[in-house]
Amino acid sequence: MARHRADDSSRPADDTTPLTEAANPASARIDTLDARGIVGVIHSEDRHAWEALDGALDAIAAVVDDVVVALRGAGRLIYVGAGTSGRLGVLDAAECPPTFSVAPDRVVGVIAGGDEALRRSIEGAEDSPEDGAAAMHGLDVGRDDVVVGIASSGRTPFVLGALATARRAGATTCLVTCNRIHDETRGAHPADHVIELLVGPEVIAGSTRMKAGTATKMALNMITTASMIRLGKVHDNLMVDLRPVNQKLIARARRLIQRIGGVDGPRARELLDAADSNVKVAIVMARRDVPAKRARELLEAAGGILRRALDAG
Numbered sequence: 001m002a003r004h005r006a007d008d009s010s011r012p013a014d015d016t017t018p019l020t021e022a023a024n025p026a027s028a029r030i031d032t033l034d035a036r037g038i039v040g041v042i043h044s045e046d047r048h049a050w051e052a053l054d055g056a057l058d059a060i061a062a063v064v065d066d067v068v069v070a071l072r073g074a075g076r077l078i079y080v081g082a083g084t085s086g087r088l089g090v091l092d093a094a095e096c097p098p099t100f101s102v103a104p105d106r107v108v109g110v111i112a113g114g115d116e117a118l119r120r121s122i123e124g125a126e127d128s129p130e131d132g133a134a135a136m137h138g139l140d141v142g143r144d145d146v147v148v149g150i151a152s153s154g155r156t157p158f159v160l161g162a163l164a165t166a167r168r169a170g171a172t173t174c175l176v177t178c179n180r181i182h183d184e185t186r187g188a189h190p191a192d193h194v195i196e197l198l199v200g201p202e203v204i205a206g207s208t209r210m211k212a213g214t215a216t217k218m219a220l221n222m223i224t225t226a227s228m229i230r231l232g233k234v235h236d237n238l239m240v241d242l243r244p245v246n247q248k249l250i251a252r253a254r255r256l257i258q259r260i261g262g263v264d265g266p267r268a269r270e271l272l273d274a275a276d277s278n279v280k281v282a283i284v285m286a287r288r289d290v291p292a293k294r295a296r297e298l299l300e301a302a303g304g305i306l307r308r309a310l311d312a313g
Helices: 035-051 054-072 083-094 096-100 129-138 157-168 211-230 247-261 265-274 279-288 292-301 306-311
Strands: 077-081 107-111 146-150 172-177 193-196
Touching (some): 054 077, 054 172, 054 193, 077 129, 146 211, 157 172, 247 265
Parallel strands (some): 077 107, 146 172, 172 193
């Protein structure tokens, strides 16, 4: 796990205070700087967000493996968080359907306080473990699911309540945190996986929308993107399972069919229409010279993985 160690003067006064709440000596007297000086300090500190991922890759990969199993079956990936953490989870979940043609109920974002909390802070929403538990009951979380709790401090009651409930229901659980979970207390956390992103104290003490938020977003992007690649929703490095729901994505879909299918623009348009806007089906039609029905059969036999469908004998 990542181990970004802060200067001793930046550490909390006692071990019960999260590192994310500590004062950062690198930004001392930042209020005396001009605009260029301020953004320079922020930029310098933001590098620690990227560095924090270095030691967390094994833990992230382990979560990806569990998410792939869940999504191949009847399970879901469920993000749970409060405030910035909750918003990041909802954002990552919301971007999966158009990017990877995933049904909206397969990757879900839950935020303390509900949808209203996406636009404005709802004070106290994060303080109830019972509300977190209720959110899991409301989703009927079970053993097929993977629940990822996001809490910069590692202590958010709403998130811990949700994780505890999900774990009791048999779900695989993960905690994404920017605070160190000490070995002696790790067993008390209701998480099968712990992803520590130790970015160190924020430029503005406690403002975890900054480095903590940046590192968290990168980790969540890794979880969903790597999972979708493993599920066959990417060919080479191309977004072949996109859902062409607007002009930009329709144009992108046609370019993909041209590039991978080896056809010209007009033919790509015809194939996309014949495939009911399914890019992978259209590509198989082009490369294997088969009708849509047969292309779907080839893809199904290949587990939805385009490369296998194209390479099949």
